[in-house]
Amino acid sequence: MNQKIIEQSLCVKNLHVKIDQLELAKGMSFDLHPGEVTVIIGPNGTGKSTLLKTLFGDINRQQGDICFGETSLNKKWLSKWRKHFGYMPQDIHLDIELSVLEVVLLGQLDALSLRLNESMVSEALYALEQIGLLHLADRPVNALSGGQCQMILFAQAMMRKPSILMLDEPVSALDLHFQQVLLDHLDRKTKENRWISLMVLHDLNLAAQYADKLLVVKDGLIVSHGAPKTVLTPELVKDVYGVDAEVTVDGQGIPFIRTRRSSYKQEPDNVKTKLKKETGVSSVF
């Protein structure tokens, strides 16, 4: 990889997107930098997935510029633009008679020929080994669980060796172990290869742990963009989700968000103090 590619950032300026009558972006501007994991958070239906699809060139924008280094998103050069991207859509349903290995191999679609070459097969297998699923390689994908499918599709997206990796709720079906495997792996690869990684997560605590930057989206606007420590405040959670929450800092200096049941509002003060004592340790749950 040459130096030039490594230094390119993804810049979005004054983005407007409208689907039917629904305005999903009303002038978003932000920059994403190589080597950083950015997590998009925000309420349901505010256009987080739409934002990813727009960056991928699958949804037309009304207005605004999307640039990656010197190239900008343009309908004519769509396939060239998409070569920079690894994109993992939300849907993880795989109803096809293929083996896991074949599905992962499809990540390198453009390079596949009628005879699979050895190095490509071993690369796909290595990708599986890294996420701990090598033993599934020859299993049919339609016999896997939803979480296993999600991991396989993650491996597929990684196979594209993208400059920009976009994941739409990549951990929605994963157990605690695989959440950690996937996010750790993503973080490591992003730093190693200087990828621009962008993903949508709903769990604020996972976002706080793994995001270098948070991008908070609400009503088509960027409410906040920055490091989790500065972005995640009780006011922001209240503002964006309409939920009361306490934000403390855990032993590693990472913000920890604990929401309160709305029915607790009227509870006496001792609940609050008791909670405060216990926050920061996992025994809260």
Next chain:
Amino acid sequence: MHSQSISSAIQDQRRSEKRRWFVICILFIILAFSFVLDVATGPSMLGVVEVSRALMQFFGLPAKVDVTTLVIVTELRLPIAIMAVIVGGVLGVGGAEMQTLLNNPMASPYTLGMAAAAGFGAALMLYIGSLGLSSNVAVPIGAFVCCMLAACLLFALATMRHITSGQLILAGIALLFLFQSMLSLVQFIASPELSQQILFWLFGSLSKSSWTNLAIVASVTVVSMALLMNDAWRLTALRLGEERAKSLGVNVNSLRLRTLFIVAVMTATVTSFVGIIGFIGIVAPNIARILVGEDQRFFLPLSFIIGSFLLSSASVLSKVIVPGALFPIGIVTAIIGVPFFFWLIIGRRRR
């Protein structure tokens, strides 16, 4: 460089590829057998050995056989037998690609109304008196034109941005009903003799095969298959879902149109020469899927071979069910295909 377990997984993959090539070879041998049988059966029964000799001689291999046998084989039987192989294969591949495009194991050119449109075109041509051409030329042209017309309506729908596979199937089924009722209308207003002719065409028949027809059908088939094999991996990716295929860099709309066009041309060509043979398009790809999965490198050729085998063996049966008479082949395909298909669906176990 890589670990022990990766090397063994590579070997597993190679073994599974070999197994699938082996399945394709076995079915090819079975097909060859039914092909020889197809040449051997007919009004004057020939021995399998004799036929093999005649075939060898025909293909320039050292073998000797008497002139009558050679003439029967090369002039009468061979065009029909080869036509059965090609038409069956085309129907199988057409079904396979429709199922791939529409993400639905029930799709085939037949269910999307293409065959019904061809039937209507043929019937209309017979009704209006072939436009002064010989009916052997005019009927295939009418069938081809109408079949492509139906396909064009589907293209128009497929180019719309937000149309889903499900909607496309529904539109296809609507077309099927439309063309079927128009066909009934033609039959209704036609004279009884004409109606009889139309019915005969609709049953499907290989008996009009000649070396000329065969040359047309074969060249269309070879070109189409080459184009489809070129898209093999992209078509495999399409089955992961349209959004995911896009995310892997496939230009979904252009792939969908291109494939639909190829399938339409193939189907229109064979249907215009042999009439409507419906069942193979659905069954052959489903059998192929069970045997080798949906990696199109194997799925595509095997769908062809199984389609060929089904039609070739149906051709044999159509000649022996009622000795001396030719049973309509479209009916026979369903009779041998359905029980076999049931057995496969029910007897199927997860690998």
